[in-house]
Amino acid sequence: MNYDIIVIGAGITGLSSAYHLKKRNPDAKILVVDKAGTYSQGNTAKSAAAFRDFFSLRENQIMAQASIAFYKNLQDKQGIDIGMKFCGYLFLFDHEKDEKFVSKYPNSRIITEDLSSIFNVNIDSETRKIMNIDSIKTAILDSNAGIIEPDLLSKYFFDQITSMGVDVRFNTHVKRLGLEPDVSLDYPGEPFNWQKSSIKYIETDREKIYGDFFILCTDVWTTALLDPVGIDSHLRPKKRMIFQVTSPGIREIINKNIFNDSGVFPFTIFPTGVYARPYPSAGAFWTSLADDINRDFSFTEHPEPEPEFYSYNIKPIFDAYFPAFQNSKITSSWAGYYSYNTIDFMPYIFNALNMVIVSGTTGGGIMKGDSIGRIVAARYKNEAYTTLYNGEKIENTYDGYYRTTKIEDMIL
Numbered sequence: 001m002n003y004d005i006i007v008i009g010a011g012i013t014g015l016s017s018a019y020h021l022k023k024r025n026p027d028a029k030i031l032v033v034d035k036a037g038t039y040s041q042g043n044t045a046k047s048a049a050a051f052r053d054f055f056s057l058r059e060n061q062i063m064a065q066a067s068i069a070f071y072k073n074l075q076d077k078q079g080i081d082i083g084m085k086f087c088g089y090l091f092l093f094d095h096e097k098d099e100k101f102v103s104k105y106p107n108s109r110i111i112t113e114d115l116s117s118i119f120n121v122n123i124d125s126e127t128r129k130i131m132n133i134d135s136i137k138t139a140i141l142d143s144n145a146g147i148i149e150p151d152l153l154s155k156y157f158f159d160q161i162t163s164m165g166v167d168v169r170f171n172t173h174v175k176r177l178g179l180e181p182d183v184s185l186d187y188p189g190e191p192f193n194w195q196k197s198s199i200k201y202i203e204t205d206r207e208k209i210y211g212d213f214f215i216l217c218t219d220v221w222t223t224a225l226l227d228p229v230g231i232d233s234h235l236r237p238k239k240r241m242i243f244q245v246t247s248p249g250i251r252e253i254i255n256k257n258i259f260n261d262s263g264v265f266p267f268t269i270f271p272t273g274v275y276a277r278p279y280p281s282a283g284a285f286w287t288s289l290a291d292d293i294n295r296d297f298s299f300t301e302h303p304e305p306e307p308e309f310y311s312y313n314i315k316p317i318f319d320a321y322f323p324a325f326q327n328s329k330i331t332s333s334w335a336g337y338y339s340y341n342t343i344d345f346m347p348y349i350f351n352a353l354n355m356v357i358v359s360g361t362t363g364g365g366i367m368k369g370d371s372i373g374r375i376v377a378a379r380y381k382n383e384a385y386t387t388l389y390n391g392e393k394i395e396n397t398y399d400g401y402y403r404t405t406k407i408e409d410m411i412l
């Protein structure tokens, strides 16, 4: 059997892509394959499961805003529970930020309320000197932000695509992209440089599956598929870990309404980038830090969390700023990878041969997931623009939509 479109990868970007492709091409025969036993077992399952529109680059802002609006509509209007809670993102800075800075970020405001009953806003001189941190000088709240359950969101997309007639094969590992000349001369070593060639099939651990067009939604595994055919994935993996932490103090505050009525403490980002993501059902926070210098780009299939990373890089920040963490303990931990686009930290979605490749989601593939699927569907049709759920438009050019030379500042 020959498929019109084969989507490799059934994480959030593969599911969203299959959904929008099928909606826009109802007669197309579409197959989704994944090496795992079910959907969203890759980095979608490892994420901090949070969303925000607090991005410095407009493209990131609108991809997130449009996806958040789509998800909100699912939950509020269609009654599909995807665990969305608008608890907000609370950024704590140890330096001054003014209104001009905040005005770049939609739905955000400087907090003037007194936070000293929750956080240590004043850091002693010893800590200041040793850790290069200072007292909290500015707090900014993004209210179009919060937490979500990616497994429920994935289930929505999965149920939709299967009910629309998309075929899905799990436990199907793509080993190789079958690059062949369009007109074969049956010479060894084809395709030659002067031959027109394209991907004709995927070679899996079970069989060859033939298709006309291919979508790669394989996150940090994309490089392994593209390198042999000489196409750059434009991504670099970096290990990211999450430590679930609880304490009597955390259990006391986790359901507090702070600046909103979601019944959940805000996702809070401390100086140095350490963050605490509320996980109310366990009376805990998921804590993490997207470290940069001294975190190598090595990649293993099953990354392990490093308890000493928590002890030396994360915990000291809570000791300094967050009294609720007193007598806290780690109750769970895991590790995955960010697939970094190291140029500007925006998702990189591009066409190559008869493929669209979703790459470099840079820690935001869930919160931008619906928009990414729409971009893939528009690129499949070679459209100049993608219209997102909220009506915003993103330009598609051959090598990724129009890119700014500015760098996204707000990678967490």
Ligand SMILES: Cc1cc2nc3c(=O)[nH]c(=O)nc-3n(C[C@H](O)[C@H](O)[C@H](O)COP(=O)(O)OP(=O)(O)OC[C@H]3O[C@@H](n4cnc5c(N)ncnc54)[C@H](O)[C@@H]3O)c2cc1C
Pocket (backbone or CB within 6 Å): 008, 009, 010, 011, 012, 013, 014, 033, 034, 035, 036, 039, 040, 041, 042, 043, 044, 045, 046, 047, 048, 049, 050, 051, 172, 173, 174, 175, 217, 218, 219, 220, 221, 222, 225, 240, 241, 242, 288, 335, 336, 337, 338, 358, 361, 362, 363, 364, 365, 366, 367, 368
């Ligand atoms: C610790 C951590 C925290 C994060 N926090 C957030 C957050 O708060 N909010 C947010 O929006 N994003 C967050 N992210 C990023 C987010 O998880 C990713 O951007 C998103 O999950 C990417 O989705 P995906 O579908 O592209 O990749 P994945 O979910 O990794 O899916 C890729 C799929 O491809 C399959 N696959 C790979 N290679 C092959 C092959 N050769 N053959 C067959 N199948 C294959 C895999 O099995 C997998 O199912 C976080 C990531 C991590 C690691």
